[in-house]
Amino acid sequence: MTHDDTPPGFTDILAAAARIAPHAHATPVLRSSAIDAIAGCELHFKCENLQRAGAFKFRGACNAVFSLDDEALARGIVTQSSGNHGAAVALAGRLRGAQVTVVAPRSTPKVKLAAIEGYGARIVPCDTSQAARDAATARVLAETGGELVHPFNDARVVAGQGTATLELLSTAPGLDAVVAPVSGGGLLSGTAIAARGMDARIEVYGAEPTGARDAHDSLAAGERITGRVPDTVCDGLRAELGTLTFPILRGHVHDILLADDAAAINAMRLLWTRMKLVVEPSGAMPLAVVLAHRERFAGRRVGIILSGGNVDPDALAALFAVLEPGA
Secondary structure, eight states: OOSBOSOOOHHHHHHHHHHHTTTSOOOOEEOOHHHHHHHTSEEEEEEGGGSGGGBTHHHHHHHHHHTSOHHHHHHOEEEEOSSHHHHHHHHHHHHHTOOEEEEEETTSOHHHHHHHHHTTOEEEEEOSSHHHHHHHHHHHHHHHOOEEOOSSSBHHHHHHHTHHHHHHHHHSTTOSEEEEEOSSSHHHHHHHHHHHHHOTTOEEEEEEEGGGOHHHHHHHHTSOOOOOOOOOSOGGGOOOOOTTHHHHHHHHOSEEEEEOHHHHHHHHHHHHHHHOOOOOHHHHHHHHHHHHTHHHHTTOEEEEEEOBOOOOHHHHHHHHTTSOTTO
């Protein structure tokens, strides 16, 4: 299920940056000498947890929705999401006065469902598997005749996500590497295209949980691996690569690195305690892989995309309790 399998280019990301500038936040790039000392490298954190709707997803959603003509807008917008993208599309749709329907797995955290509803969108629940998401989305599209804004298999969305890296590299030029989480691959694809467009020497890495390692294994196998059931606390990283994103990652990404859920929660805790940043487990995964693969990044200047901060406060204590104090 896709809008367009033609990958965006660097010029599309520049156009997206101009389109979303009146609506999206230019998020800060923050540093922590304490975390640098732990990681053994110089880290530059792009704080997309401070983006509108609490995640980078607003960039891609905003670019897609604001590129629609009035006729498409009048038919309504349909998407599928485990939370952050759904909230982002709902907000972008509200800004343009469009009706939005979000197909959401029943496992979606309550805090994310509340955000989607708060922006005025209609939620259609479905089972957790990608096949169930696709089937429910197809059904809604057939019923409504709406415009699909896919969370990652959409060139407009990928171009929007790449604007975070444009800002990062404008603020912190000369980075050796950029690390972003990977789920369906929209953020990592946009990150790679933007980084290559600004400085071809930059190495781009994906960060993925060991319990949802389909992107890592897909690149290793040379073909998309689909149909697995992910097992990770990182609810934003459970999708599988799309037909649009897989070839982009094959062509542009240096490697996809793995870390387990405990490492993600440890990284989340570090960001909380050392930087006072609320970051969800999915968003902490890039720091987790840098800490798990210290030799890869030792002494280098590394950009980290903190992709989102939509963690349920009631779940926070339970997440942190997974680790021993001082872990």
